[in-house]
Amino acid sequence: MRREQCVSLFRKVMDSVCLLLRSHPQLTTQVLSSERYEQIQMCEDDNVTLLCVQMWIHTCTGKDFLSEFSDDSALLLLNEAVGQLAVSSASSVGGASVRLILLMANQQEARVKPLLLSFRGLDSLLDKDWRGRGFDQEVDQLIAIIQSDARILPQACSERVRAACLIQAAWRSFQTRRRLRSLNRAVCKVQRRYRSRRRQQQEHEEEQRGEEELRFQVCVRRQQARRKFHQKQRQLLQLLPPDQVQWYLQECERGAAVVIQSYWRGFRERRRYNTHTLRHTHTQQHAARTLQRAVRLFLQSGEQRRSPPLSVVTATEADSFLSPSGAIAARARDSHNALLQAGRLPWWRTGGDEDTFSPAPLQELEAELGGLFVGGQIQI
Incomplete structure (x- = not known):
């Protein structure tokens, strides 16, 4: 089979796939992730690659096709287009890939532009490799879209970073205040317990000191009383005659x-x-x-055994049962x-x-x- 016949047959197959995907957009993810389509992408023939990209261009030009696209399908399709720009050197393939990306960006700007920002260095790739190929206007449009999104992104990122910083600062201040309150409560509780324990110890020490002072006073008073008693005895002994001292001591004993x-x-x-x-x-x-x-x-x-029943007892019998108990x-x-x-x-x-x-x-x-x-x- 000749090459021209193979290309024409492959074009018919791609046209059939295009009609099928226009009728059933939900099959896009299955087509992009199928093994057969991956084998077609690995083909190094520029005509086959061009037919694949043109098939996606014709499919995306359909009414409300991209609106029914999922984010995963859009990302897979963008990966294929950007991959062809990075791998292929044919102007036809590069122009078709650029037109496909522009078509997707124009129809679904809110969804496609954030996805384009994930491909870092795409604008420099377009500027270096694909200028002067006959579609500079389309390349400039795509670079402008990417760079406009790149300028908006830092502002959005800065706002998000600022908002995140404010949230983190508020949360950290809340945690710090709560920790300080808990620390204050803990410190107050520790101080209260320490003061109560110290007060109890002081009271116990004062009680012990009072008991010791009382015992000491009792001992001192006993000693004083004993001393006074001995002094009184000594004075009495001094008043007695010498011959009666021994007798007095014996009487005391x-x-x-x-x-x-x-x-x-x-x-x-x-x-x-x-x-x-x-x-x-x-x-x-x-x-x-x-x-x-x-x-x-x-x-x-x-x-009870000797006494007759009360119904038959007479007055004389009752007197006989009386006892001096x-x-x-x-x-x-x-x-x-x-x-x-x-x-x-x-x-x-x-x-x-x-x-x-x-x-x-x-x-x-x-x-x-x-x-x-x-x-x-x-x-x-």
């Missing part, structure tokens, strides 16, 4: 010994009374109460109270004699109750 012995005997008797007498008395009282309770229950149960119980209670009162007397009232209660009434009660223990000690 005897009085001190009597006081010490009295305190010791009182302590010993109280301890003995608390440990032995009270325990023995409590045991006796508890045993007496237990026995009395058992006897009363036994007597009540016996009376009330008087006996009263006498037993009196004797028990007397025994308790006698047991509570101190040792110096009893004189060491524990049998202070007369057993005569108790013997009579024992005889009447038939050997029932009422309270106290009975010698039978």
Whole structure:
């Protein structure tokens, strides 16, 4: 197949792709990123490259084609055009690429101009390599667009930088103020705790100092009182005749010994009374109460068994069931109270004699109750 036939067939294929993309612009990204199209771009034939660029020019001239373009598709198409300007040396390919970029910039200025700024050095490339090729006017227009955007960009960047600096300054000042407030609160809290702890320590030290001073004053007063007492004794000894000094000292020693012995005997008797007498008395009282309770229950149960029902009891039978238990119980209670009162007397009232209660009434009660223990000690 001849070269001219291949080129004509390839032109028909590109025309078909152009018609397809005009009807379905969403397929542009798939076409630009397909492997087949990448193989076509790798071809070194200028005619093939020119047909590809012309296909995109015819496609972009369609109504509202670029408006339905996505940013990714526009960037891919610009990459292809700028790449042809950087790689190819054919004037036809360069002119077609410049016209494609101008077409996109004129139709979608707001979207394409920021994308052109990402290709740094494009204006210098156009000025050095593509002037004097027969499309200088188009090259000048494209350079003017790029440089106008480049002049606007520093202003926008400077405004953005200024705004960012203002925001950062405001945020840093806010953080600094908040940190200062937190530091002030923390410092106040630390100072408050330190002052309270120091105040507590001072109060504790003052209390200790007061207690020490009080103890010291007590010791000093005791020493002064002891000194005064010794001075008074010395003065009294000076007033006594010499032959009575020894007798006076012996009397003082005897009085001190009597006081010490009295305190010791009182302590010993109280301890003995608390440990032995009270325990023995409590045991006796508890045993007496237990026995009395058992006897009363036994007597009540016996009376209930012997007594007839109230419906058949006559006055004569009721008199026969009367017993002197009330008087006996009263006498037993009196004797028990007397025994308790006698047991509570101190040792110096009893004189060491524990049998202070007369057993005569108790013997009579024992005889009447038939050997029932009422309270106290009975010698039978």
